[in-house]
Amino acid sequence: MKPTMRSFLLAVLLLGGVTATATAPSAQPGMLLGVFPGDDWNDTLRIISNPSLPSVKAIDSWTGKKTSIVLIFRSLSDGPDTNAWDAIWNNGYVPYMSLGVPGTADEIANTTGVNNSIGALADAVKNWAATGNNKYLYIAPLPEMNGYWKNFGPCVWDSNNNCTGVVVTDHQKNIKRAFKKFQDIFDAHSVPLTAVRWVFAPNNLSCPTPAMCGDTNYRFETYDPADPPPGEVAARVDVVAFSAYNFGGSPYPTPQNVYNDAAPNDYIDRMALKWPGKPIFIAETGACSIGGDASPWISAAYSFLVSKGVSAVNYYNINHSTCDFRFYKPTGPFYSGYLGAAAASAAPPVAPAILFRDSNGAGGAGDIIWQNPSTGEVVLWFMNGGTVTGNFSFGPMSPWQVAGTGDFNNDGTADILWRNVLTGDVVMWLMNPNDHSASQTFNFVNMSLQWRSQRRHPVAKLRDRGG
Helix, strand or coil: CCCCCCCCCECHHHHCCCCCCCCCCCEEECCEEEEEEHHHEECCCCEECCCCCHHHHHHHHHHCCCCCEEEEEEEHHHCCCHHHHHHHHHCCCEEEEEEECCCCHHHHHHCCCCHHHHHHHHHHHHHHHCCCCCCCEEEEECCCCCECCCCCCCEEECCCCCEEEEECCCHHHHHHHHHHHHHHHHHHCCCCHHHEEEEECCECCCECCHHHCCCHHHCHHHHCCCCCCCCCCCCCCCEEEEECCECCCCCCCCHHHHHCCCCCCCHHHHHHHHCCCCCEEEEEECECCCCCCHHHHHHHHHHHHHHCCCCEEEEEECEECCEECCCCCCCCCCCHHHHHHHHCCCCCCCCHHHCCCCCCCCCCCCCEEEECCCCCEEEEEEEECCEEEEEEEEEECCCEEEEEEECCCCCCCCEEEEEECCCCCEEEEEECCCCCCEEEEEEECCCCCCCCCECCCCCCECCCCCC
16 A cells, blocks of 8 residues: 655754643653564574474564564574574664674784685675665674683683683783774775674673682773773774673572673673663573562563663574573563553663664765554655655554654754654654764653644755765
8 A cells, every 4th residue: 555645743842842831741751662583593503493483473462563673693603694684674773782702802802713704794794784774783792702611701611611610810901802803894884884783792790710709800890902901902882782681590680680780790781881871781681580589570570671771682482401491482471561561651662773774874865764653553665865765664653743854953864753642752862974873862741732833834845964
């Protein structure tokens, strides 16, 4: 069905304030929903076994919200898996690759053993991104590098891959060098900067050995690739993240216990202080039902993370070993705690990374977004001048409607406004001028339905930086 064109509106309540008798809504950053698709994943082959991602789509249908990020695990020795990237992107999500690397940190940083493999990955990313629609992915090299359980971690292993209790010399320096090596090789292979978001993703608690967990000399700040060894060049860090799981037990840990909201291990506050302005993700998380009911914990955890300004959370939705972390199972039961967390107005209505993908880059023709008022379906057209070069459907978005567009933060890039016609909640997306992804979201909750946006520009075209 051809979508019915909607006039785009500019909400003066966001720009000009409100009358003296009204109460202005409060704003808080939104949080993107990410998931590891355990039921679409072949753990032995480390690949997505069903490219249509039915389990992620089922979660979207169940929650009524579009998942933004799909987490995958890969080892550099496995080689690139562009099929997984395509499966994720073509279904309307953004890939996040947690990338393990064979060898020790010293070997990775200071020898050429993995250089060819990094080069092959760089070529794969370059060729994949070149297929159009401003494709990109998150790459987190050397995840949880501050944990003794990783081969590139801070503990010397014996021949049986057990931690000896001896800490590797210069471990932080070599992790920084290894992280930078990835970027140097990607640059040498002419991978566009816009094709990768580099993620620094330590574990929440630094454990150089089992007996040294929490040692302040090995806090994750000391591994910062953007803070290089003397005389060396800093790496790029686009996103900072950490992994933290609720493994159950008695007493059942609170979200504050898991994400540690108390000094000296207040992880999120420490990240915000060390990397001001950088998006903070929870790289991996999950709740095991051993010892407690995971549903209320999940609800409380997401509320807590929203309150801390976290930008995205990747949930580990898989039955792993002795612990079932799943909140959603194909045969049930479901954990309603996640349903409530996803339904919260603090979570954006769909994946922001899909909006405004310009088929010709930042200087090309603006794309067009349509919404069918009868079905609620939202459709994006990729434009090249007056020609439609492709399209993407978000599916039915009701009760969310496109309420307006405009350059709300005066950075030369079109932004978008959504309105929930049942609750009155308003979500504003500030779009990234470099790649048309959402750099930040703001939520205006409990906004009375008596408020209306005022018509400013009755046009359907979303203007990009090129006009």
